[in-house]
Amino acid sequence: MSTTESRQDIRGPHCVPVTVEINGRGRVVDVEPRVSLLDALREHLGLTGTKKGCDQGTCGACTVWVDGRRVLACLTLAAAAAGHEVTTIEGLADGDELHPMQRAFLENDAFQCGYCTPGQIMSAVKLIEEGNATTDEDISEFMSGNICRCAAYPNIRAAVRQVRDAAGGAA
Amino acid sequence: MTSVGTPVTRVDGPAKVTGAALYSAEITPPGTVHLAIVGSTVAAGRVTAIDAAAARAAEGVLAVLTHDDVPAVASPPHLLPSLLGAAAPGESFFPMQDTVVHYAGQPVVLVVAHTYEQAHHAASLVRVDYEAAPAITTIDQGRERAYDAERLFAGLMPGREERGDVEAGLARADLRVDMSYRMAANHHNALEAPSTVAVWNGGELTLYESTMGVRATQQTVAQLLGLPVSHVRVITHFVGGGFGSKAMVWPHTTLTAMAARIVGRPVKLMLTRPQMFTSTGHREEQEQSIALGATRDGRLTAIRHDKLSITSLFDDWAEPATGVSSQLYACDAYLGVHRLIKGNTMTPTFTRGPGETLGMFTLETAMDELARRVDLDPLELRLRNVATTDPRGNPWSSGGLEECLRLGAERFGWSGRNPAPRAQPDGDWLIGTGMAVAAYPMAFFMPPQRARARIFADGSATVATSTQEFGTGVLTMATQVGADALGVALSDIEFQAGDTDLPNSTAAVGSAGAGMVASAVHEAGTALRRQLVDLAIGDPGSPLHGVDPASVTVTAGRLTSSDRAGATDTYGELLGRNHLSDAEATGTWRPPPLDTPHGLLTFGAQFAEVAVDPQLGLVRVRRLGGAFAPGRVLNPLLARSQLMGGMLWGMSQALLEGNHTDPRTGRWAETNLAEYLVPVNADAPEVTVDFVEVHDDVVGPLGAKGVGEIGQVGVAAAIANAIFHATGRRVRSLPITPETVMEPTPAAAPT
Numbered sequence: 001m002s003t004t005e006s007r008q009d010i011r012g013p014h015c016v017p018v019t020v021e022i023n024g025r026g027r028v029v030d031v032e033p034r035v036s037l038l039d040a041l042r043e044h045l046g047l048t049g050t051k052k053g054c055d056q057g058t059c060g061a062c063t064v065w066v067d068g069r070r071v072l073a074c075l076t077l078a079a080a081a082a083g084h085e086v087t088t089i090e091g092l093a094d095g096d097e098l099h100p101m102q103r104a105f106l107e108n109d110a111f112q113c114g115y116c117t118p119g120q121i122m123s124a125v126k127l128i129e130e131g132n133a134t135t136d137e138d139i140s141e142f143m144s145g146n147i148c149r150c151a152a153y154p155n156i157r158a159a160v161r162q163v164r165d166a167a168g169g170a171a
Numbered sequence: 172m173t174s175v176g177t178p179v180t181r182v183d184g185p186a187k188v189t190g191a192a193l194y195s196a197e198i199t200p201p202g203t204v205h206l207a208i209v210g211s212t213v214a215a216g217r218v219t220a221i222d223a224a225a226a227r228a229a230e231g232v233l234a235v236l237t238h239d240d241v242p243a244v245a246s247p248p249h250l251l252p253s254l255l256g257a258a259a260p261g262e263s264f265f266p267m268q269d270t271v272v273h274y275a276g277q278p279v280v281l282v283v284a285h286t287y288e289q290a291h292h293a294a295s296l297v298r299v300d301y302e303a304a305p306a307i308t309t310i311d312q313g314r315e316r317a318y319d320a321e322r323l324f325a326g327l328m329p330g331r332e333e334r335g336d337v338e339a340g341l342a343r344a345d346l347r348v349d350m351s352y353r354m355a356a357n358h359h360n361a362l363e364a365p366s367t368v369a370v371w372n373g374g375e376l377t378l379y380e381s382t383m384g385v386r387a388t389q390q391t392v393a394q395l396l397g398l399p400v401s402h403v404r405v406i407t408h409f410v411g412g413g414f415g416s417k418a419m420v421w422p423h424t425t426l427t428a429m430a431a432r433i434v435g436r437p438v439k440l441m442l443t444r445p446q447m448f449t450s451t452g453h454r455e456e457q458e459q460s461i462a463l464g465a466t467r468d469g470r471l472t473a474i475r476h477d478k479l480s481i482t483s484l485f486d487d488w489a490e491p492a493t494g495v496s497s498q499l500y501a502c503d504a505y506l507g508v509h510r511l512i513k514g515n516t517m518t519p520t521f522t523r524g525p526g527e528t529l530g531m532f533t534l535e536t537a538m539d540e541l542a543r544r545v546d547l548d549p550l551e552l553r554l555r556n557v558a559t560t561d562p563r564g565n566p567w568s569s570g571g572l573e574e575c576l577r578l579g580a581e582r583f584g585w586s587g588r589n590p591a592p593r594a595q596p597d598g599d600w601l602i603g604t605g606m607a608v609a610a611y612p613m614a615f616f617m618p619p620q621r622a623r624a625r626i627f628a629d630g631s632a633t634v635a636t637s638t639q640e641f642g643t644g645v646l647t648m649a650t651q652v653g654a655d656a657l658g659v660a661l662s663d664i665e666f667q668a669g670d671t672d673l674p675n676s677t678a679a680v681g682s683a684g685a686g687m688v689a690s691a692v693h694e695a696g697t698a699l700r701r702q703l704v705d706l707a708i709g710d711p712g713s714p715l716h717g718v719d720p721a722s723v724t725v726t727a728g729r730l731t732s733s734d735r736a737g738a739t740d741t742y743g744e745l746l747g748r749n750h751l752s753d754a755e756a757t758g759t760w761r762p763p764p765l766d767t768p769h770g771l772l773t774f775g776a777q778f779a780e781v782a783v784d785p786q787l788g789l790v791r792v793r794r795l796g797g798a799f800a801p802g803r804v805l806n807p808l809l810a811r812s813q814l815m816g817g818m819l820w821g822m823s824q825a826l827l828e829g830n831h832t833d834p835r836t837g838r839w840a841e842t843n844l845a846e847y848l849v850p851v852n853a854d855a856p857e858v859t860v861d862f863v864e865v866h867d868d869v870v871g872p873l874g875a876k877g878v879g880e881i882g883q884v885g886v887a888a889a890i891a892n893a894i895f896h897a898t899g900r901r902v903r904s905l906p907i908t909p910e911t912v913m914e915p916t917p918a919a920a921p922t
Contacts, residue, residue, distance in 0.1 A: 034288050048190070092189070111188075151815070154856075
């Protein structure tokens, strides 16, 4: 292999503009194709509410919604989100009015350090919509993709129950 | 109306549930570039060559730094626990000073690039050649080299604790219980990776750091870089969990500052999840054994407790395992011994409930076995042996153990328990219950703690000290304490923290954080209130002019006197009349002396119910119940959460968490959250937490003893005892994994 070829091999690919709708607003971000949606949000778009816990798809801290479905932003390339609707924790509250799940997490003390919390809340909201919050067993099973190292789990279940019940019973 | 003791929701809660709370890696000053660290792939030996050409040529790379480029540290680090309030390196070693490799993962190359992706890609292109040497990373490999540790914890604690004649005590015992255990290493795995953003401005350094001690970070980095302490500022808004991993100051922080100085730009580092297993210490692999001697009616005549563990080549570190076993029970003869093996690991460190969680696992499973042998209820055996004073004969600063045992048992439904193992089948499951004592020592090594209180003419107020929020709820509790001390409404006061420019506060470790901060804030708020009351009394324009200061109370910023009905003044009006835009006061809390004539333990009791499938080796914890006497509970909502989290950590310690090194490579076998198991929601049962009120005048003006560790102590023992009750088998290793519980053929099971 010639020197020139090997230099080309090791050079990163060039940046490309990626257009994504984030929290209802069109955004263009100029990133290399290898940049994850998570790093695009955190390092390029100033949306640091989505957390990096493992960068390996094991902890759930980076959970966001793409077209209304919960996905792991660390395992999603930013380029793959082009043309899709992304919702992050910053898009959940209505102005200063917290989303009921955010309020329920606060009232039930469903977090301590707060680092997993955005991911937990993004999962929890979807859990009810998906109809997977009918029983405590369901809640704990379907929330098990989101690790809380402070182990606020019983309080997280309480928060999900509170929102489910206020919404008029299990979805 | 007082705020302390009420279940106020977290003041930082709205920021955390909306994603607005900023953690260290989320600070991005203009021009920030990214650091990736290359760690050694061998556990011992030396670096023989580094080929960085490909990395240097990669797009976006600003610098590839080796031991030839990293400056020498101004003075070599010396391990010192951060609770002492001084520089607190996690190990007496700083990497990249030469070519020698002492442990796998030790930093050998730094790569700085414009973006995170460029830095990590270039790091993958660095080729490092090693001359590997034989490494010792397991107890089995180093057993022949074990030695008695003279001192532990950087010399703070003796490695051996002895009173009375243990051999004689064991000899005169009617019966003797011997237990021994192997415990795998644990890793903290806070959800936020350790992160540093280093910004130089001339000769001054600002660090945004995920730390449990901004002050310890400031002093350590200043010492290693040879800077005046005043030239280093550390800012920590929020920390995504610590559990001990961020209690000491590890090399990556100073390396980031060095890299930033070399490239002349702000540098951001976030360790990767695999690097978290080799960068901030761990709970060391260990073996513990215990011998209990007792009379036929269950009174202890002797305790001998031994621990053997692996430490680094440079520090005599062991989690002290005998701080509770040496003083919990009335027993004239005690011997506790720590033995160490020097190996190729980084220096182990504090991991939640350091030392005593495993020490108490050993003691309390042995007590369970003793209860069976003397045919006593395990609860009754504890009550029979509880010490009413510490071994020096000093009364406890506050007690509550008996009350915790009785309340916990009542809430759990312990009475009437059939002690026979395997007596409760439930389909394929065997049900069992177990209990254990929880106790944790309080340490007062810290220097005086300071806080500042300030009030403005509009009635709004602040209290401030340089502590940091990593989930303990300190921001909320300190706000409550400040409001009560100053006499203002909770909504009118803000607590400021997380910055070394604020008054001195020591690292929040060892369950001491809330107590230290609350005490200092209480003193500051009280000092400012006194100053303002004096101002009112001396002010001819005040309705309270000339009253006795002792008659004055302040509520919601309004001053009244029991000596002058109807007369009121307010802080705002008082300041305005006196042409003051604000007033401020500093408060200092001095911890009790190290030789305080008091026993210093926090007490509790743990209860667990498990279901075991002996064919599959499955263990399911059905419920946990704990009762605790942590002194004054500053905020029951938050204290309950922290105790519950600690109890689930105990469950995890019993059943899930353990790592081993591969003896061929000296590297950790599990370096991610798919293989190193931590509990998920489905693992966590419902948890009951109850409080026993005890009054404590010794530990601080508010009498708060701390809830960070006590929740975890005893849980693993209660679960192991419940597994014995369910199955009739004692598992001799932690974690208790399915293959250790499994009974291959039911017919072969003990009866």
